Amino acid sequence: MNKLLDIFLEEAKRRLSRARNIVAVTAGKGGVGKSLVSLCLALTLAERGNSVGLLDLDIHGSSIPLMLGLKEEVRADKKGFRPVRKYGINIMSIGLLTRDSPVLVKGEDKMDLITSLAALTNWDNLDYLVIDLPPGTGDETLWTIRVIKSLESAGALIVTTPSILSYSVVRKSLKLLIDEGIRILGLVENMSFFKCGEEEIRPFGYGTGENLAREFKIRLLARLPIEPMVEKAIADGYPPHLVSKELRDAFFGLAEAIVRFMEST
Amino acid sequence: MHEWSLAEAVINSLIRLAEEKSITAFDEVEITYGEIMELEVLVFRTAFEELSKGTPLEGTRLILKEEKAMFKCNACGAEWDLETVEKILAEEFSVIEEPLGTRESPLHFLPHLAPALLKCPSCGSRDFDLASGKGLYISRVVTRT
Secondary structure (H helix, E strand, O other), rough: OOOOHHHHHHHHHHHOOOOOEEEEEEEOOOOOOOOHHHHHHHHOOOOOOOOOEEEEOOOOOOOHHHHHHOOOOOOOOEEEEEEEEOOOOOEOOEEEEEEEEOOOOOOHHHHHHHHHHHHOOOOOOOOOOOOHHHHOOOOOHHHHHHHHHHOOEEEEEEEEEOOOHHHHHHHHHHHHHHHOOEEEEEEEEEEEEEOOOOOEEEEOOOHHHHHHHHHHHHOOEEEEEOOOOHHHHHHOOHHHHHHHHHHHHHHHHHHHHHHHHHHHH | OOHHHHHHHHHHHHHHHHHHOOOOOOEEEEEEEEEEHHHHHHHHHHHHHHOOOOOOOOOOOOEEEEEEOEEEEEEOOOOOHHHHHHHHOOHHHHHHHOOOOOEEEEHHHHHHHHHHHHOOOOOOOOEEEEEHHHHHHEEEEEEEO
């Protein structure tokens, strides 16, 4: 196909650039809690009075609609898809269109699918757009890099766990983002510890967040506690960061740090 | 109504092209679109005319060319067209179009979603390609500088 102009990619960039700030949540490693961090960060930024969008780019393993128990059908008008609204945030996800059907999309078609989704979604005026990326450094990550690298208002938030496996994979992801000129907002260490009385137990190891922060000269913005009730919150479809004061405080601290970072640069 | 957002995307791209190449006017713009998008040509033309007012695209001769959609299964080799798709498309997947509240398949908005919404009518596999007729692009422009 001889494309004289890549209409949709330009439109996607134009629409995303209308958000005052963009936070791409990534890790490289699967199962570290990117979607949880994306969702709770978006909810917390909204609680602070911001207009917030959450774009789920996990095409094959979309989990945001499940985490919020979204059953609504997507609506479209002259300006394109209207994001679904819940708990004060605006959500768009392929999962809203495909429900529990497996999404088999390959190579260039996947890039075109993401581009079309972004080009046809009407976010209106957002203070923050949070992008939830899938594991790995595949098409979705590459697409996001292409789109956000030209935007001064965008950056990447990296999620890790204390595990040595996470260290090794997240390190590669960080290298890629830095090589591609993406601004790194900071790190979040998920599943960092749980409290037993006054004692902090760290079952998955020590120091990964600190070590990555030191090595790449970036900030460790939050260490999130292990909260078993998060699973119940997800099953019941209510905001997971509200299950404990400790988790809520951690996300408020993270949101505060992101806002300060964005406003200072 | 996705014709309006598509027209907006086309116009924004061409305005950017005009700025980059110092184009003062477009005499002709040819858009090729995939059959699967089920573009309402009259609505698209109206949207294009309305949204291009006051831009270098105002008064442009707009040519719309439809590209036939063809599917090919990688598992059994079967080939099929859009007419077959309309018969097998599951109604559980839909987008509600405002203001009328009509239901449309997500396929018309996002043709690349086909393997999530359809199976091969011959063998039931989702491993198929939409070989043609899935995109929308500007295939030709005649400009003045």
